[in-house]
Amino acid sequence: MITFSRALLCELEEELHAISFNYDNPISMSDKSIETIVKYLQILKNYILDNEFPIKEDEIHFFKYIKPKFSSKLIYFNKVRKLESYKPLGSKRIQRDYLDNELNKLNIYFSENTEFYNYYRLGGQSFDNKIFIRHSVEIDYNLDIFYHELDHRFSTTHDFKVAMILANEIFQRYIENKIKSLSNSKSVVIKNPLENKVFKWTASKTDLIELIYALHTQKVFNDGKADLTEISKCFEKLFDIELGDIYRACNEIKNRKINKTKFIDTLSENLNKRFDEKDNK
Numbered sequence: 001m002i003t004f005s006r007a008l009l010c011e012l013e014e015e016l017h018a019i020s021f022n023y024d025n026p027i028s029m030s031d032k033s034i035e036t037i038v039k040y041l042q043i044l045k046n047y048i049l050d051n052e053f054p055i056k057e058d059e060i061h062f063f064k065y066i067k068p069k070f071s072s073k074l075i076y077f078n079k080v081r082k083l084e085s086y087k088p089l090g091s092k093r094i095q096r097d098y099l100d101n102e103l104n105k106l107n108i109y110f111s112e113n114t115e116f117y118n119y120y121r122l123g124g125q126s127f128d129n130k131i132f133i134r135h136s137v138e139i140d141y142n143l144d145i146f147y148h149e150l151d152h153r154f155s156t157t158h159d160f161k162v163a164m165i166l167a168n169e170i171f172q173r174y175i176e177n178k179i180k181s182l183s184n185s186k187s188v189v190i191k192n193p194l195e196n197k198v199f200k201w202t203a204s205k206t207d208l209i210e211l212i213y214a215l216h217t218q219k220v221f222n223d224g225k226a227d228l229t230e231i232s233k234c235f236e237k238l239f240d241i242e243l244g245d246i247y248r249a250c251n252e253i254k255n256r257k258i259n260k261t262k263f264i265d266t267l268s269e270n271l272n273k274r275f276d277e278k279d280n281k
Helices: 002-022 026-050 056-085 092-112 114-121 145-149 159-184 205-217 228-239 246-254 262-279
Strands: none
Touching: 002 026, 002 056, 002 246, 026 056, 056 159, 092 114, 092 159, 114 159, 159 228, 159 246, 205 228, 205 246, 205 262, 228 246
């Protein structure tokens, strides 16, 4: 059951990765992502209801570490969709206040759930057989009231709370990146030296992000002081392209199981071939 769940999670993450580069609009991307996650959650639920965990430790592991990774993605994209849908028009100050208010809400949630947050993040195990086992006795960990409305065949008292923690951590980075982008937008000025000449990036967005990340790592801009977001904004303007959440994309590139630097390696290989061909002429 654990093996099936992990494989299903990998499939979901691959689909979400593809969606992130096929949709420039964050609301459209969130809608498609939510639709996809719901589909995979239903597959996961059906499988769990049709099978029994061989040992109690597997059930704990599933509800503590695996199911929350599915649920957290659903929570995260719902939060992104809501944030972008209600984003106010107006000055940067108005938009910054809006984002700061959303950060404050996250901080309040973390504060209200400090005890459980510390238990989970510090690797606590003493209560696992009560809070990550279905139909178990409840202990006081600020149980969310809507727990009683969940399908208890596919829920424990705290797997959703773990999912909320995971989602909020990612959502916090999303908001912080939005604030950073807002703060840096004034300093990003592109003067096109080729007048009205337009260059269109025709490789994949992933390839461009890999190139940007490599240049940032090499510290080739402003003596290494240029921020990754600043660099990505420059490339967005230069090629009239929307790259989305650059930090999330970079993390996905770093987490590749095979050939993390696929595009850079191809550049190097082709350039060396070109030089060799010239030398042989």
